[in-house]
Each structure stands twice: as C-alpha cells, then as structure tokens.
Amino acid sequence: MLTVNQLSCDYPQQPLSFTLSVAAGERIVVLGPSGAGKSTLLNLIAGFIPATQGEVWIAEQNVTSLAPAKRPLSMLFQENNLFTHLSVRQNLALGLSPAMRLSPSQKEKLQALAERTGLLPLMDRLPAQLSGGQRQRVALTRCLLRDQPLLLLDEPFSALDPALRQEMLVLTQELCRENRLTLVMVSHQFSDARFLADRCILIDQGKLAWSGTWQQLEKGDIDAAKVLGIRRTNDQ
Numbered sequence: 001m002l003t004v005n006q007l008s009c010d011y012p013q014q015p016l017s018f019t020l021s022v023a024a025g026e027r028i029v030v031l032g033p034s035g036a037g038k039s040t041l042l043n044l045i046a047g048f049i050p051a052t053q054g055e056v057w058i059a060e061q062n063v064t065s066l067a068p069a070k071r072p073l074s075m076l077f078q079e080n081n082l083f084t085h086l087s088v089r090q091n092l093a094l095g096l097s098p099a100m101r102l103s104p105s106q107k108e109k110l111q112a113l114a115e116r117t118g119l120l121p122l123m124d125r126l127p128a129q130l131s132g133g134q135r136q137r138v139a140l141t142r143c144l145l146r147d148q149p150l151l152l153l154d155e156p157f158s159a160l161d162p163a164l165r166q167e168m169l170v171l172t173q174e175l176c177r178e179n180r181l182t183l184v185m186v187s188h189q190f191s192d193a194r195f196l197a198d199r200c201i202l203i204d205q206g207k208l209a210w211s212g213t214w215q216q217l218e219k220g221d222i223d224a225a226k227v228l229g230i231r232r233t234n235d236q
C-alpha cells in the first residue's frame with residue numbers, strides 16, 4: 001500500500017533517509033526520540049517537504065513528484081488543522097470540495113459522518129468556540145471525509161487529557177477498521193502503540209532503526225526498547 005524507498009531530505013545538521021513498506025489496512029505507530037525524524041518522514045510522504053532523492057509509492061502509484069493535494073492521503077497535525085474563520089460545517093465541507101459547494105449526496109455523507117463522530121451539536125461553531133479535543137475530532141472527521149486510503153497522523157492527540165486522548169484513540173481505531181484505512185501515526189506515548197499498532201517502527205538518527213510489535217518492545221530487552229526508555233518488565 002505504501003512503499004518508501006530511500007526517501008531523503010538533506011537537512012544541514014541531520015541528513016535523513018527512510019526505507020519502509022506498509023501493507024494495506026496496517027496500523028503503524030512511529031516511535032523515536034525527539035529530533036529523530038518522525039515528523040520529517042510523514043512530511044516527506046505527504047509531499048510537504050520535497051525529497052532530495054528516493055521514491056514514495058501509494059496504492060501502486062509513484063507519487064514522488066505529485067503535489068501534496070494530489071496524493072491519495074490525508075494528514076492530521078498536532079494542532080492548527082482548522083480554518084479559524086470557518087464554522088465546523090464549513091471546515092468539514094472543505095474535505096469534500098475546495099469551494100465548499102456540496103452535492104446532495106455529499107451533504108448526506110457529511111451529515112452522516114458528523115453524526116458518527118458526535119459533531120452534530122457543534123456544526124455552527126467556530127474552532128475558537130471548541131475544546132482542543134473537539135477541534136481534533138473535527139479535523140479527524142474532515143480527513144475521513146476526504147476518503148483517502150492512507151491516513152498520516154502526527155502526534156494528533158498529544159495536547160489532550162488522558163480521557164479525551166483515549167476517546168480519540170478508540171474513535172481512530174474504529175474508523176480505520178470501518179473504512180479499511182492504512183494508518184501511520186507518530187506518537188511519543190508507548191500506550192498509543194499498545195492500543196492501536198499492528199506494528200511499531202522506531203525512527204532514530206534520521207532512519208528506520210527497527211520494526212516489530214509493541215509486545216517485543218514491552219519486554220524491554222531489545223536495543224529499540226532501550227532507545228525509547230522502555231525498561232524490562234521484570235525490572236519494574
């Protein structure tokens with residue numbers, strides 16, 4: 001579904017180069033120390049940072065030279081995902097049409113998904129009139145309306161309190177399953193990986209350093225666990 005082949009970015013202090021394969025429907029949680037290159041990986045896949053070399057393939061299409069908007073994916077950032085002068089309904093409509101002119105079937109689709117994600121009572125509010133969790137719920141819903149097969153999430157819930165965070169993780173998992181999405185999500189929380197990940201990858205010093213299951217990490221006796229500060233279970 002997603003193939004990243006020696007996709008590189010030559011930052012002066014830290015050259016980065018990634019090679020990675022993700023199967024259709026797989027949920028990957030990207031872990032790694034601060035500054036390791038996790039956000040850069042997502043931004044290279046999405047095309048927000050131009051690659052100096054290498055290729056990205058999504059759904060058997062080479063998208064390396066495509067503009068971000070033309071790539072078959074949706075990306076959600078930690079914050080600032082919404083247009084502040086537009087209502088929730090308008091922000092959602094942008095997921096379906098850049099001009100926000102929706103056909104009756106698109107309106108129906110928007111309404112149905114907003115109901116599913118609990119946004120109906122908030123549709124006429126501006127983003128400033130929402131809580132952080134509600135804003136991320138709107139942004140996630142807009143990503144899903146775009147109906148793209150690949151979802152990239154860059155620490156989307158890190159500003160939320162634990163209860164809201166859990167609620168968003170449950171929602172993300174359900175929506176990924178229902179829509180058969182492939183997910184690549186950056187997180188600093190090992191608990192996110194435990195909840196959501198079919199597979200974890202470790203990014204360290206600008207490259208993919210390890211790939212495996214959260215159960216392997218949790219045992220704490222591999223180098224990847226040490227990099228992440230996860231201690232051996234029987235040490236705790």
Ligand SMILES: Nc1ncnc2c1ncn2[C@@H]1O[C@H](COP(=O)(O)OP(=O)(O)OP(=O)(O)O)[C@@H](O)[C@H]1O
Nearest residue numbers: 011012013014032033034035036037038039040041
């Ligand atoms: N625009 C830029 N110009 C030059 N170097 C950059 C730029 N953006 C990021 N970097 C460097 O690239 C490296 C990777 O940064 P990146 O933001 O991808 O890390 P990260 O793993 O997402 O970190 P964090 O967990 O702290 O968000 C870091 O060394 C960073 O300083």
